[in-house]
Ligand SMILES: NC(=O)N[C@@H](CC(=O)O)C(=O)O
Ligand SMILES: [Zn+2]
């Protein structure tokens with residue numbers, strides 16, 4: 001099938017200003033670009049009129065939780081990928097803290113099969129570093145790679161034992177796969193729900209210290225240097241972690257890092273006194289100083305990419321209150337408008353920079369054939385209405401999760417169409433197709 005997307009304003013992370021273009025999509029690939037002033041022959045083709053819309057590469061999210069198998073009441077591969085499509089994401093990498101944990105080739109294949117039959121965007125599965133993510137015994141990395149795992153991670157928990165992590169890195173290096181680390185030293189956390197800071201002090205709560213994250217970052221950078229593995233730090237949230245990653249990069253260690261939208265726009269001082277558990281996530285919201293350090297790190301490239309850490313939970317679970325509810329918030333359906341509104345509309349970032357950190361940079365860091373719309377590339381793309389302003393309403397989410405702190409926020413810059421592999425999978429007008 002041939003589709004022409006006409007009169008679009010094309011933009012990606014490589015160019016500073018949008019250009020008016022028509023795009024021909026054929027057999028799932030970018031087939032031809034035409035200048036916006038040219039007239040193109042669209043006879044017999046599907047035509048999408050993109051007048052007034054921005055056309056960009058589909059967003060890439062290298063850290064998400066789809067919850068299947070095992071936690072289908074929180075999310076499924078079907079509902080999670082639909083939510084991703086609505087948020088403008090065309091490639092997502094899902095975490096292995098499922099039930100069973102994605103620690104066998106069989107479960108990796110289950111995720112891939114489900115994604116192929118019920119998913120609407122591309123799904124790249126991660127596999128666990130240790131069996132059942134218990135930190136006791138390594139999984140069969142070779143078999144997991146063979147089954148399609150794109151990297152190894154025990155996300156949800158930190159690998160507590162340094163020798164275990166070093167062995168994992170050596171193995172991953174020999175298989176040319178990255179290790180992706182949730183950095184958290186359990187002995188420093190002791191069951192706290194929020195970070196050390198103004199909110200914890202005000203409410204007399206025990207706080208999670210910044211070192212609980214940074215101590216793993218520092219340890220792992222040394223282990224990455226020793227093993228030569230590509231080491232990727234999950235959801236960076238502290239100034240101390242940023243300092244260590246900057247140092248690691250400066251001496252040539254193969255370390256990359258990600259940051260989540262919520263850690264760029266919220267601090268612990270924003271948590272409402274109602275103790276709403278929709279403000280509880282791991283890592284926790286830190287101080288305004290940490291927020292600024294993360295923003296600057298992303299700007300200078302110490303942090304390479306933006307990920308959502310989309311982490312849906314059931315309403316009853318989140319109703320248990322700040323101290324007892326599980327950690328995590330959903331992210332797909334607010335990420336782009338949130339960052340566009342808070343950083344691009346305010347003039348701090350260019351649109352090009354935001355797109356780069358959500359498209360071509362994740363593709364580069366993880367070696368994906370994605371994130372650019374050159375002729376011959378997969379036709380994974382989105383249209384965005386940069387003018388539309390809407391209030392965040394969790395009832396309208398395609399995710400089963402409603403756990404967001406951004407309810408009621410007025411945001412600008414909403415996706416209106418998502419195409420994966422040349423097929424329109426979601427439009428604002430018609431929903432999932
Ligand atoms: N980020 C979270 O707060 N929660 C994640 C786990 C994780 O990403 O560490 C989850 O699985 O719910
Ligand atoms: Zn994590």
Ligand SMILES: [Zn+2]
Pocket residue numbers: 063064065095155156309311
């Ligand atoms: Zn996560």
